[in-house]
Each structure stands twice: as structure tokens, then as C-alpha cells.
Amino acid sequence: MEANPCLSCGACCAHYRVSFYWGETDDVTPNGVPAALTDDLTPFRRVMKGTNQVPPRCIALCGEIGQCAWCSIYERRPQVCRDLPASYSNGAASEHCDKARLAHGLPPLKKLGIRNFWVERAIYDLLHSALLSGVLCGLASLRDTRTGARKDAKPQRMYKEMICQ
Numbered sequence: 457m458e459a460n461p462c463l464s465c466g467a468c469c470a471h472y473r474v475s476f477y478w479g480e481t482d483d484v485t486p487n488g489v490p491a492a493l494t495d496d497l498t499p500f501r502r503v504m505k506g507t508n509q510v511p512p513r514c515i516a517l518c519g520e521i522g523q524c525a526w527c528s529i530y531e532r533r534p535q536v537c538r539d540l541p542a543s544y545s546n547g548a549a550s551e552h553c554d555k556a557r558l559a560h561g562l563p564p565l566k567k568l569g570i571r572n573f574w575v576e577r578a579i580y581d582l583l584h585s586a587l588l589s590g591v592l593c594g595l596a597s598l599r600d601t602r603t604g605a606r607k608d609a610k611p612q613r614m615y616k617e618m619i620c621q
């Protein structure tokens with residue numbers, strides 16, 4: 457079975473401004489997108505912190521792009537994230553996926569042979585349960601702290617540590 461390509465990618469989470477209707481956040485909708493991880497964009501829209509800057513990188517993204525990456529709020533990510541398919545996850549190329557990958561020096565995904573996307577998706581969901589995400593992100597934060605990596609993104613790391621405990 458092919459591995460889910462998103463788990464070794466994360467490019468779209470560090471390429472686009474991720475904005476969405478304000479009502480998706482948890483100060484309005486229970487178990488919605490954590491409001492603390494968003495900024496106001498307009499009176500009616502919010503944006504994931506870190507994505508309204510150059511270069512963008514969503515505050516909820518953990519890991520290394522192109523190596524091992526995951527969303528620390530996977531179960532609570534905004535609808536716009538759910539609506540961006542990986543190329544060929546539904547049988548067709550995804551322009552936004554390809555564009556984000558290319559921007560990070562990653563080749564567009566190719567059409568794969570026989571694969572069961574929904575089985576992979578179920579495993580992906582399992583891997584991204586809150587507990588496992590917390591452990592993985594905690595390890596990533598620990599490593600960042602030890603190596604001093606991403607020094608230019610200290611505020612983001614602080615948030616990461618907050619949300620990844």
C-alpha cells in the first residue's frame with residue numbers, strides 16, 4: 457500500500473494564505489478551529505497564524521516539509537484545508553497541490569497504480585489523533601529547541617509548544 461503523500465509533504469500548509477469564515481473557530485463553534493491559532497483578517501474572515509506572511513507557514517504545521525509533516529490540529533482544521541486534495545487522491549491532478557509542491561522543490565505527485573485511498577485516509581486519520589500528534593509535535597519541538605532550528609520563527613515555535621503538549 458502506498459504511503460499517504462501528505463505525511464511526507466506539508467507543502468500546501470506553507471504556501472497559501474489559509475483564511476476562512478470566522479464562524480469556524482472554537483469561540484463560535486465547539487471543537488472548531490482553535491481561535492488562538494488564528495488572526496482576524498476581515499470582519500468576517502480569520503486566517504491561520506503564520507500563513508499571512510512571507511514566507512507562509514501555518515502555525516499548526518509540525519515537522520519538516522518534504523520529509524515528515526503533519527497537522528497538529530488535523531481533526532479541527534478549517535474546511536479550506538479539507539477541501540484541498542492531494543493530486544490523484546480522488547483520481548485527478550490537483551492544481552493547488554502541484555503548485556505548492558513545486559514551490560518547495562517537490563515534484564508533482566504522479567498518478568499511482570492500484571491503491572485504496574480510503575484505507576490510507578483512515579490510517580492517516582488514526583495517525584493524526586490528538587494524542588499521537590501531541591507526542592510527535594512535542595518531539596519535533598524538543599528537537600527544534602536542541603538544534604536551534606527555525607530561529608527565524610520563534611513566535612511560531614512558542615505556539616507550537618503550546619499546542620503540541
Ligand code: SF4
Nearest residue numbers: 462465466468542553
Ligand atoms: S495536499 Fe499536496 S501539497 Fe498538500 S500536503 Fe498533501 S501532497 Fe502536499
Ligand code: SF4
Nearest residue numbers: 469514516517527537
Ligand atoms: S490547519 Fe493544518 S491542514 Fe490547515 S494549513 Fe494549517 S497545518 Fe495545514
